[in-house]
Amino acid sequence: MIKKSIVVNGVTKTLFVDPELDLANALRGQLHLTGTKIGCGKAQCGACSVIMNGRVIRSCVTKMKRVPDNAEITTIEGVGSQNTLHPLQLAWMVHGAAQCGFCTPGFIVSAKALLDANVNVTREEVRDWFQKNRNVCRCTGYKPLVDAVMDAARLMRGEITKEDLWYKLPEDGQVFGTKYIRPSALAKVTGTWDFGADLGLSLPAETLHLKLVQAKVSHANILSIDTSEAEKMPGVYKVITYKDVKGKNAITGLITFPSNKGDGWDRPILNDKKVFQFGDAIAIVAADTPDHARDAAEKVKVELEVLPAYMSVPAAMADDAIEIHPGTPNVYFETKISKGEETQPIMEKADVVVQDDFYVGRQPHLPIEPDVGFAYFDEEGKLIIHSKSIGIHLHHAMIAPGIGVDPDQLVLVQNPTGGTFGYKFSPTIEALLGVAAVATGKPVYLEFNYYQQTTYTGKRSPFFMNVKFGATKEGKLLAMESDWSVDHGPYSEFGDLLTMRGSQFIGAGYYIPNIRGNGRTVCTNHAWGSAFRGYGSPQSEFASEVLMDELAEKLGIDPFDLRYKNIYRPGDTTPTGCQPDVYSLEAMMDKLRPHYLEAKKRVKELSTDEVKRGVGISIGVYGAGLDGADTSESAAELTADGVVTIYNSWEDHGQGADMGTLGTAHEALRPLGIKPENIKLVMNDTSITPNSGVAGGSRSQVMTGNSTRVACQMLVKAMEKADGTYRTYDEMVAEGLSLKYLGKWTAPASDCSVETGQGNPFSCYMYAIFMPEVEVDMKTGKAKVVKMTCVADPGCIVNRLVVDGQIYGGIAQGIGLALTEDFEDLNKHIDMYSCGIPYPKDIPDDFNILYVETPRPHGPFGASGSGELPLTSPHASIINAIYNACGARITKLPALPEKILAGLQNK
Ligand code: MCN
Numbered sequence: 001m002i003k004k005s006i007v008v009n010g011v012t013k014t015l016f017v018d019p020e021l022d023l024a025n026a027l028r029g030q031l032h033l034t035g036t037k038i039g040c041g042k043a044q045c046g047a048c049s050v051i052m053n054g055r056v057i058r059s060c061v062t063k064m065k066r067v068p069d070n071a072e073i074t075t076i077e078g079v080g081s082q083n084t085l086h087p088l089q090l091a092w093m094v095h096g097a098a099q100c101g102f103c104t105p106g107f108i109v110s111a112k113a114l115l116d117a118n119v120n121v122t123r124e125e126v127r128d129w130f131q132k133n134r135n136v137c138r139c140t141g142y143k144p145l146v147d148a149v150m151d152a153a154r155l156m157r158g159e160i161t162k163e164d165l166w167y168k169l170p171e172d173g174q175v176f177g178t179k180y181i182r183p184s185a186l187a188k189v190t191g192t193w194d195f196g197a198d199l200g201l202s203l204p205a206e207t208l209h210l211k212l213v214q215a216k217v218s219h220a221n222i223l224s225i226d227t228s229e230a231e232k233m234p235g236v237y238k239v240i241t242y243k244d245v246k247g248k249n250a251i252t253g254l255i256t257f258p259s260n261k262g263d264g265w266d267r268p269i270l271n272d273k274k275v276f277q278f279g280d281a282i283a284i285v286a287a288d289t290p291d292h293a294r295d296a297a298e299k300v301k302v303e304l305e306v307l308p309a310y311m312s313v314p315a316a317m318a319d320d321a322i323e324i325h326p327g328t329p330n331v332y333f334e335t336k337i338s339k340g341e342e343t344q345p346i347m348e349k350a351d352v353v354v355q356d357d358f359y360v361g362r363q364p365h366l367p368i369e370p371d372v373g374f375a376y377f378d379e380e381g382k383l384i385i386h387s388k389s390i391g392i393h394l395h396h397a398m399i400a401p402g403i404g405v406d407p408d409q410l411v412l413v414q415n416p417t418g419g420t421f422g423y424k425f426s427p428t429i430e431a432l433l434g435v436a437a438v439a440t441g442k443p444v445y446l447e448f449n450y451y452q453q454t455t456y457t458g459k460r461s462p463f464f465m466n467v468k469f470g471a472t473k474e475g476k477l478l479a480m481e482s483d484w485s486v487d488h489g490p491y492s493e494f495g496d497l498l499t500m501r502g503s504q505f506i507g508a509g510y511y512i513p514n515i516r517g518n519g520r521t522v523c524t525n526h527a528w529g530s531a532f533r534g535y536g537s538p539q540s541e542f543a544s545e546v547l548m549d550e551l552a553e554k555l556g557i558d559p560f561d562l563r564y565k566n567i568y569r570p571g572d573t574t575p576t577g578c579q580p581d582v583y584s585l586e587a588m589m590d591k592l593r594p595h596y597l598e599a600k601k602r603v604k605e606l607s608t609d610e611v612k613r614g615v616g617i618s619i620g621v622y623g624a625g626l627d628g629a630d631t632s633e634s635a636a637e638l639t640a641d642g643v644v645t646i647y648n649s650w651e652d653h654g655q656g657a658d659m660g661t662l663g664t665a666h667e668a669l670r671p672l673g674i675k676p677e678n679i680k681l682v683m684n685d686t687s688i689t690p691n692s693g694v695a696g697g698s699r700s701q702v703m704t705g706n707s708t709r710v711a712c713q714m715l716v717k718a719m720e721k722a723d724g725t726y727r728t729y730d731e732m733v734a735e736g737l738s739l740k741y742l743g744k745w746t747a748p749a750s751d752c753s754v755e756t757g758q759g760n761p762f763s764c765y766m767y768a769i770f771m772p773e774v775e776v777d778m779k780t781g782k783a784k785v786v787k788m789t790c791v792a793d794p795g796c797i798v799n800r801l802v803v804d805g806q807i808y809g810g811i812a813q814g815i816g817l818a819l820t821e822d823f824e825d826l827n828k829h830i831d832m833y834s835c836g837i838p839y840p841k842d843i844p845d846d847f848n849i850l851y852v853e854t855p856r857p858h859g860p861f862g863a864s865g866s867g868e869l870p871l872t873s874p875h876a877s878i879i880n881a882i883y884n885a886c887g888a889r890i891t892k893l894p895a896l897p898e899k900i901l902a903g904l905q906n907k
């Protein structure tokens with residue numbers, strides 16, 4: 001223990017600390033300055049940035065023994081608070097620069113040190129600064145952050161006033177379609193938006209800290225688990241194994257299709273008989289401190305019989321592969337697509353045929369906030385679980401039987417969440433928390449470190465694909481054949497649904513009259529497949545969008561013109577044989593054409609022998625909704641005169657569920673003349689908010705937007721008097737009229753057939769065209785995206801800041817998917833950096849987003865979705881641009897420099 005005096009935000013504080021403790025944990029745990037966040041914990045992300053004696057440091061790796069006595073430290077709390085916002089905080093709000101907000105304090109603190117030293121910065125200097133200080137954001141694509149710093153600097157130089165900068169409601173008071181600032185922005189920029197680990201510090205002293213005993217091999221039989229030594233370790237309250245689980249000890253994957261050969265109960269909460277993947281949880285140690293729990297976890301002895309590990313589709317499908325789940329074949333679900341006529345005779349007669357193999361791999365989600373949650377029993381004896389769940393009602397159904405609690409006695413609450421990008425479509429630690437709370441009867445807290453986040457949470461499921469196009473010599477597509485195998489890891493949850501995406505999105509965007517194809521879901525021992533933004537479309541569309549370029553080359557047609565010939569036009573049908581919601585691709589391509597022609601000229605001019613430039617194109621299409629008759633519920637209540645409270649379970653990853661709800665509700669309530677500040681939001685707690693379904697499949701703006709609209713319109717109708725004016729709260733009460741209305745909306749859509757892939761699965765689609773300009777260093781093979789133009793049609797835009805932010809951030813993830821991101825090698829891909837997360841200078845500052853807002857017949861006030869649109873196919877456009885630059889054709893991602901060099905050699 002050492003005594004250390006430091007001056008934090010101008011106040012002298014004396015701490016008595018372990019010299020090995022890091023400053024981040026000292027600030028958070030001992031001084032309750034929770035605005036400083038811990039993400040990677042190893043100097044890779046900058047979430048923990050503070051200013052110490054004038055320099056930005058990463059406090060997660062700064063030991064207290066190295067902090068100088070009387071060091072002057074500035075944390076986000078010292079930058080500015082609610083009533084004294086720093087220009088950076090103001091500008092961050094105005095630019096929508098805090099999406100999930102987890103990186104926000106670190107970035108603002110870092111930017112403050114920059115502007116304190118030089119208020120006349122250039123954009124490139126800001127980018128260099130963030131790069132140098134390793135500030136990473138997974139949500140925003142960095143551009144809005146640089147915009148915010150530039151405006152803050154302008155404000156600090158006196159060139160603009162706060163009033164100039166601040167958002168103003170238009171005169172008609174309309175919020176819908178504007179850049180209204182999201183309700184959570186103020187808390188996010190001041191570091192007062194409490195994430196799970198911050199809330200964890202408010203739990204009572206009796207709370208038990210949990211650590212997991214995890215498998216270090218990928219496939220094994222468990223012979224015995226010996227907890228006796230661990231139980232004797234200091235501070236240990238209980239070591240929990242499968243024997244302590246009251247329920248079925250499994251998470252149900254809720255099989256979607258009856259032809260699935262599994263039963264959906266393949267994922268244990270605590271593994272009993274077998275290890276199915278690296279990181280599987282075999283026991284939980286509950287102790288008085290995290291350190292005690294960690295030390296004891298190391299003493300649990302697990303005897304294993306190691307089995308051959310099947311780490312990819314070909315390995316798991318080999319003739320001699322044993323069944324990973326005994327009794328269920330490794331290929332446990334198969335589906336077909338059959339549209340129009342048999343394709344083989346058409347291919348034989350087609351003027352041109354192209355065919356290729358494609359692979360999109362196990363992209364890691366890499367949110368900056370690692371997984372975290374806690375559980376306790378409330379005064380009525382109900383089990384309450386708080387986590388990053390983006391599907392609180394779905395997860396409730398998936399985990400209640402496994403834990404062994406009556407569904408009525410279980411409540412799920414979503415904590416403010418630092419990004420998920422889909423990994424939280426699957427329950428992760430919820431059931432572990434539930435089991436531990438039941439086994440101990442105490443409040444319990446579990447947080448992952450970044451190693452666990454990387455190695456144990458689900459990943460994008462790799463697709464192995466072969467696709468063939470047959471076309472006329474004029475470039476009209478006649479037929480497509482497709483074959484795809486989905487590596488879903490060992491757990492089946494939603495694997496069948498994902499496999500259907502191959503039928504729905506290989507070839508999407510183009511009218512292809514005749515299609516035949518086969519897809520299958522394969523159980524392997526690599527990371528389990530969880531949803532990842534785009535969910536099957538980035539895999540499917542990678543194949544068809546790169547093959548379109550191969551076809552263009554064979555035909556000698558420009559890739560733009562080939563696409564223009566084949567996009568959906570009125571009357572055309574999608575691969576699933578239905579008409580899409582709107583036909584906007586032609587207008588979008590018309591909008592892009594002049595930019596494309598300029599880009600073609602520019603890349604030619606700027607290309608040198610050393611660094612070649614190229615331009616690429618891809619079309620991105622995705623459905624906004626879950627397949628078929630997807631449903632959502634929301635409620636609206638008049639809670640005081642002039643105040644309406646909205647209740648829904650629109651979980652927030654960081655995308656802006658608060659803003660979506662407010663923007664939609666305000667539009668529906670406008671007849672009342674209500675101000676946006678008089679709409680209160682109550683969200684994401686199964687005990688008080690209706691079942692709005694998951695915040696996945698970019699469904700929420702359409703589904704929960706519609707149910708919110710319906711609830712609000714019911715309330716408005718009830719308040720309306722015969723003369724067209726509206727009743728006050730008191731008048732409603734006096735007349736005995738109901739104050740609260742439950743709105744429900746079901747999508748007019750139908751499931752696709754497993755046998756033919758035909759159906760009308762989505763009521764709304766979203767469309768994009770991506771056009772990057774890429775440079776390739778011919779010596780190193782390194783590719784870099786230097787400019788990105790995107791035409792997007794998300795329907796009528798509810799909030800422009802939010803949708804811009806979705807597009808920047810999603811494209812940044814597409815750049816990562818194309819060039820650097822992977823989770824394959826369990827020894828190598830263990831943190832953000834090694835998994836290839838893009839840093840600020842990996843993402844271009846030159847972004848041009850062009851909108852075509854085609855009103856959607858079924859969208860609330862014409863809106864479709866936006867969340868996954870920017871990650872449908874940007875990576876395909878980058879790969880096409882690399883080919884255009886240098887002639888290296890990459891078909892298996894990521895396009896690492898060595899692959900591009902090999903591609904150049906093979907030319
Ligand atoms: N929106 C809008 N106007 C439209 C369409 C959408 O203003 N015409 C807004 C919505 O109000 C919402 C956002 O755009 O705030 C996304 O809406 P939607 O497409 O309906 O998607 P969801 O709200 O269901 O969000 C989920 C989606 C998915 S599936 C993933 S994965 C994802 C994503 O959004 N993960 C994200 N965006 C993310 N953004 C951040 N910052 N972090 C994540 O983890």
Ligand code: FES
Binds near residue numbers: 038041043
């Ligand atoms: Fe400290 Fe990532 S750099 S938490």
Ligand code: FES
Binds near residue numbers: 097099104138418
């Ligand atoms: Fe930067 Fe979410 S806003 S990580």
